[in-house]
Amino acid sequence: MNELQQRILKEGQVLGGGILKVDSFVNHQVDPALMDACGREFAKRFATLGATKILTAEISGIAPALATAIHMGLPVVYARKTKPITMPDQVYLTLAPSHTKGRMVELIVSPEYLANHEKVLIIDDFLASGQTILGLARLAEAAGSKIVGIGALIEKIFRRRARCAHPAWRAD
Amino acid sequence: MNELQQRILKEGQVLGGGILKVDSFVNHQVDPALMDACGREFAKRFATLGATKILTAEISGIAPALATAIHMGLPVVYARKTKPITMPDQVYLTLAPSHTKGRMVELIVSPEYLANHEKVLIIDDFLASGQTILGLARLAEAAGSKIVGIGALIEKIFRRRARCAHPAWRAD
Numbered sequence: 001m002n003e004l005q006q007r008i009l010k011e012g013q014v015l016g017g018g019i020l021k022v023d024s025f026v027n028h029q030v031d032p033a034l035m036d037a038c039g040r041e042f043a044k045r046f047a048t049l050g051a052t053k054i055l056t057a058e059i060s061g062i063a064p065a066l067a068t069a070i071h072m073g074l075p076v077v078y079a080r081k082t083k084p085i086t087m088p089d090q091v092y093l094t095l096a097p098s099h100t101k102g103r104m105v106e107l108i109v110s111p112e113y114l115a116n117h118e119k120v121l122i123i124d125d126f127l128a129s130g131q132t133i134l135g136l137a138r139l140a141e142a143a144g145s146k147i148v149g150i151g152a153l154i155e156k157i158f159r160r161r162a163r164c165a166h167p168a169w170r171a172d
Numbered sequence: 173m174n175e176l177q178q179r180i181l182k183e184g185q186v187l188g189g190g191i192l193k194v195d196s197f198v199n200h201q202v203d204p205a206l207m208d209a210c211g212r213e214f215a216k217r218f219a220t221l222g223a224t225k226i227l228t229a230e231i232s233g234i235a236p237a238l239a240t241a242i243h244m245g246l247p248v249v250y251a252r253k254t255k256p257i258t259m260p261d262q263v264y265l266t267l268a269p270s271h272t273k274g275r276m277v278e279l280i281v282s283p284e285y286l287a288n289h290e291k292v293l294i295i296d297d298f299l300a301s302g303q304t305i306l307g308l309a310r311l312a313e314a315a316g317s318k319i320v321g322i323g324a325l326i327e328k329i330f331r332r333r334a335r336c337a338h339p340a341w342r343a344d
Binding site for chain 1: 187200202231234245246249252254257259285
């Protein structure tokens with residue numbers, strides 16, 4: 001995705017502490033043409049996986065996941081970080097560290113939408129330590145679904161060493 | 173939008189206390205074809221306003237706002253409810269009551285993306301008391317922008333009486 005790379009080079013700001021600010025086109029303001037193009041690219045790359053559902057985490061995963069969902073024609077579920085009153089009492093919940101919040105956050109999904117032996121494609125904005133994506137995978141597997149693919153708009157490759165220090169998660 | 177009405181009638185659940193659960197296609201799981209159709213409909217209805225930017229509130233406003241933004245070719249800004257570390261120290265912040273959370277929540281936007289005399293179209297999932305939308309309007313106007321239109325997927329018309337008890341906000 002040359003278009004995304006060029007945009008990061010042009011507008012991304014390194015704030016220190018491993019933080020890349022892309023608020024002008026991904027995380028606070030969203031460029032719909034760019035996001036639509038990213039969704040189309042994900043759809044193309046993951047076309048043959050037989051995915052039945054897309055899973056992401058609120059908040060900033062919603063835009064890339066929805067753009068991908070529109071191109072793949074698949075429902076998208078976004079894990080909540082606070083349990084809304086519309087959710088049943090019994091939910092799947094896990095914890096994951098948030099790099100930008102500096103604390104653990106809850107990831108919560110309702111069993112209503114992941115319990116049907118889904119083939120789950122995880123889409124998120126950032127892949128840094130991978131802990132959010134691992135948390136989403138735990139939720140999906142606990143619900144009896146299977147992860148068939150993982151896509152992130154931006155990988156922080158300088159955090160690969162930190163990621164490898166954690167137990168690796170693999171599909172199958 | 174007959175498609176949305178039929179879906180609410182088929183899958184919406186009234187939980188009591190004025191809560192309509194539409195988690196299977198709007199608020200936790202999103203139906204991308206339906207959301208895309210809603211975005212197309214908003215784009216059609218608001219085509220002549222000269223809008224330059226779409227504004228919504230995280231979390232569940234993001235999907236309808238992005239779908240609309242894709243069809244209108246306009247950037248979308250989502251107000252944050254917690255200030256991320258990527259935001260500047262000086263922000264626009266207002267408070268609005270959350271019906272589903274039962275408390276006041278903060279709505280925060282960075283001056284970076286609303287200060288350019290934008291013509292703002294507000295898109296949200298629900299219009300209940302209207303307080304979230306009023307909050308978004310306050311943020312946009314404080315930043316020097318102007319509201320040109322407001323769209324919500326679902327209006328809770330039974331809350332109109334409560335809404336009218338508050339001072340009305342009008343676009344010019």
